[in-house]
Amino acid sequence: MNCPIKTQENREWLLEYSAGWLDRERASMLERHVETCPACARFVEEQRVVWDALGQWESPELSADFNRRLYQKIDRAQPSSWLLRFLHPLWRPLVPVAAMCLLIVAGVVLHTPTATVNPARSHVESVEPEQVERTLDDLQMLRELSMTPAQEANSSRPM
Amino acid sequence: MPQWVKEDMGATSLAFDCDAELMLRVRDGDGASFALLLEKYRVSVAHFLYRMVQDQPVAEELAQEVFLRVYKSRESYEPTAKFTTWLYRIATHLALNWLRDEKNERGQERLDEVAEDGPVREVADRAPTVEHQMVRQVKLEEVRKAVAALPDKQRAAVLMHKYEEMDYSQIAKVLSCSESAVKSLLFRAYETLRVRLAHMA
Numbered sequence: 001m002n003c004p005i006k007t008q009e010n011r012e013w014l015l016e017y018s019a020g021w022l023d024r025e026r027a028s029m030l031e032r033h034v035e036t037c038p039a040c041a042r043f044v045e046e047q048r049v050v051w052d053a054l055g056q057w058e059s060p061e062l063s064a065d066f067n068r069r070l071y072q073k074i075d076r077a078q079p080s081s082w083l084l085r086f087l088h089p090l091w092r093p094l095v096p097v098a099a100m101c102l103l104i105v106a107g108v109v110l111h112t113p114t115a116t117v118n119p120a121r122s123h124v125e126s127v128e129p130e131q132v133e134r135t136l137d138d139l140q141m142l143r144e145l146s147m148t149p150a151q152e153a154n155s156s157r158p159m
Numbered sequence: 160m161p162q163w164v165k166e167d168m169g170a171t172s173l174a175f176d177c178d179a180e181l182m183l184r185v186r187d188g189d190g191a192s193f194a195l196l197l198e199k200y201r202v203s204v205a206h207f208l209y210r211m212v213q214d215q216p217v218a219e220e221l222a223q224e225v226f227l228r229v230y231k232s233r234e235s236y237e238p239t240a241k242f243t244t245w246l247y248r249i250a251t252h253l254a255l256n257w258l259r260d261e262k263n264e265r266g267q268e269r270l271d272e273v274a275e276d277g278p279v280r281e282v283a284d285r286a287p288t289v290e291h292q293m294v295r296q297v298k299l300e301e302v303r304k305a306v307a308a309l310p311d312k313q314r315a316a317v318l319m320h321k322y323e324e325m326d327y328s329q330i331a332k333v334l335s336c337s338e339s340a341v342k343s344l345l346f347r348a349y350e351t352l353r354v355r356l357a358h359m360a
Contacts (some may be wrong), residue, residue: 012327012342015349019321046353049360053302054321054352056295059206060215062222066201070223074230
């Protein structure tokens with residue numbers, strides 16, 4: 001076979017061979033070449049060192065609550081259950097119909113003239129002057145309470 | 160894994176990709192199938208991400224984001240590629256983005272810091288002498304630094320090739336490049352590692 005390093009032909013075989021992944025037929029072809037090619041022999045030797053070194057690199061274990069945290073995130077990302085029920089495929093065709101009905105009802109309510117007098121409203125109107133008077137008294141009292149002694153003396157001094 | 164097995168798997172993988180079948184069930188609302196996929200791949204995805212970013216809490220967060228995205232995109236899932244290709248494409252995308260942002264913020268120094276306190280988290284041998292353990296930790300630190308020093312795409316290619324045992328075509332699909340580009344990435348990466356780790360023979 002041609003030298004994989006010199007010709008760049010099948011050079012991935014060198015990687016696969018160093019990893020022990022090359023099938024027997026190709027491996028024996030490459031082995032025959034490597035025996036006579038110092039460059040390929042050095043490549044395989046050095047690549048095996050890298051492969052073994054990488055193989056020693058272990059990863060830390062996952063946290064015990066990995067799944068719990070993930071499912072929490074999934075729950076947070078999902079719409080709430082009532083919305084899900086509302087948006088269920090069975091209900092979806094009814095959503096525009098319901099919206100239309102709601103609009104019609106709202107339109108009817110807003111445009112119907114109110115013939116009856118609201119007793120609560122009339123009651124409010126009847127007590128309004130008294131409330132205003134009481135509020136003014138309260139404000140006056142608050143103003144007097146918030147005055148400092150100096151201000152009080154000034155305000156009580158004759159002009 | 161022997162090359163012929165990989166090639167054979169590549170040819171028939173789509174037809175018998177039971178993971179894609181599980182994902183289709185997830186699409187139909189089967190939560191148990193999602194739990195199965197999570198159980199099957201969470202460790203390998205988290206380890207891949209750990210070796211990419213070399214920071215365990217970040218790797219776990221990114222791994223969670225990977226599975227969250229899998230779950231969120233279940234309704235639009237179409238089995239056009241192997242499930243693992245899709246899964247690692249998401250993972251690689253997230254890792255490369257994180258590395259880019261991290262480099263923009265703090266440059267390369269964070270990786271060095273992580274590498275310095277990292278060996279403490281390594282699993283110890285059964286009954287190693289203190290000296291043996293120290294030598295091992297120094298070696299592991301060198302491996303981590305050597306991998307961290309690789310350009311991001313080269314690193315991703317090496318990790319998928321070495322630890323996930325992916326073939327060139329699958330790595331190419333994950334990285335969205337050609338097979339020949341993957342071979343070039345791998346050769347350049349391993350060349351750098353051979354130089355940096357030659358003394359470990």
